[in-house]
Amino acid sequence: MGALIKAEFRKIFTTNLWWALLIPVALIGFGAGWMGTAFVSIINGFAVLDRPVPLALLSVTTSANFSTVFGMLFGALSISGEYRNKTITTSFLTSNPRSAVLAAKLITAAAIGAGYGLVNALCASLGGLIGAVQDIGSFGDVADWLSVGGASVLSMTLWTLAGVGFGALVSNAVLAIILPLAYKFVVEFIISMALVGSNVSGIGPYLPGSAGNGIVSNLAVPLFVAAVAGPDEPEVPKVAFDALHLVFGGSYGHAWWASLLTFLGYTALFVAGGWWANQRRDIA
Template identity: 80%
Template sequence: MGALLKAEFRKTFTTNLWWALLIPVAVIGFGAGWMGTSFVGFLNSIQQLDRPVPLALLSVAMSANFSTIFGALFGALTIAGEYRNKTITTSFLTSNPRSAVLIAKLILAAAVGAVYGLVNVLCASLGGLVGASQNIGQFGDIGDWLSVGATCVLAMVLWTLLGVGFGALVANAVLAIILPLVYKFVVEFIVSMALVSSNVSGIGPYLPGSAGNGIVSNLAVPLFIAAVAGPDEPDVPRVAFEILHVFFGGHYGHAWWASMLTFLAYTAVFIAGGWWASRRRDIA
């Protein structure tokens, strides 16, 4: 396994794929952080706010929810790309069993996904500092910020692992790129809108994309509202949560850990499917 892991890391870091997908993760993180704190500064210039508004918590959630797709694409292409280039043949022929290759790729994906998540959080923090002009009150409590940042890294790792399973399942580099993008930004959006006024709207939080987004947003939104409302304020109406969830992802009353468990189940299903397909697929 050690030699197989070394080979997987060497194959990854001697190609352009990992850093090419890291660039948009960094750009999205910086842009979201900068826009979030800049907007609070704009509001503060119009009317002096009586307490800090930690919009950076929501900004990092938004940046994570847009960036995780790049982790999924990386994971999918690490194995689907090998099927396209026929390099998977050597890996399968020199390892026994084939599942060892998949395990090595999952370990690689978890490591790279953690790097992607950390870069996203750090760039969002840097962008937030630039937009806030060093007014760190817009970041909220340091414990809240670290908690949201940790869920960002966790979400990125899980999306990257799901991508490996999906890439092993379809074994086609084109489909590995197109299908996740179309599903997350088109299909699930349409399905979610259709569910809003239906009798089965309760299944919304359990859709793959919603569950993945909820890992971060279902923590960030309540922390943001608690910080803005303050301990002396009456109960915040449900509509305030729902409006923020519309823009920043997640669902009212659905805990972040419930979203994590739901998405973890999807990840396990795709990995199992990829393992099954890899064992049965002929190689050439």
């Protein structure tokens, strides 16, 4: 297994895919962190707020949830691209069993996904600190920031693993790109809108995209509201949470760990499907 893992890392770092997808992850993280704190600084230039507004927690949430697309694409292309280029044939013919190859890919993909998430969080932190030069309160409490950053790393890792499973399942590089993007940004949006106000609206947080986004959003939104409202304020109305979740993702009253467990189930399902397909697919 050690030799397979080393071989997978060599495959990754001898191609351009990993760093080509890492660049937007870093840029999005930096831009989101900077805008989140800079916007509060602009507001304070016109009217001094009576308490810190850690808007960066929310902007970084958007960054994390959007950047997971690149982790997912990396995972999907790391194996479907090998089917397209026929390079996986050698791996399957020289390794026994085939599942060992998939296991090595999952281990390396998890490492790359965690690295993507860490880069996104660090760049967001750097951007947030630069934007918060005049108002460090807009950066948020350090513990809250670390919690949201840790959740974003975890979310990115799971999205990357789900991408590997899906790429192994379809084995077609074009479909491995188009189908996840179309579902996350089009299909699930339509389904979510259709569920609003219906008798089955409660299933919304359990949809794959919503669950994946909720890992970060369902943690960051309550932290932001608690920081803004303060301990002496009356209970924050549900409409405030709904408005924030509508913009930044997640669902009111749904715990972040529930989203984590839900998406972990989807990840396991895709990985199991990819393993099943790999065991039965002819290679040439």
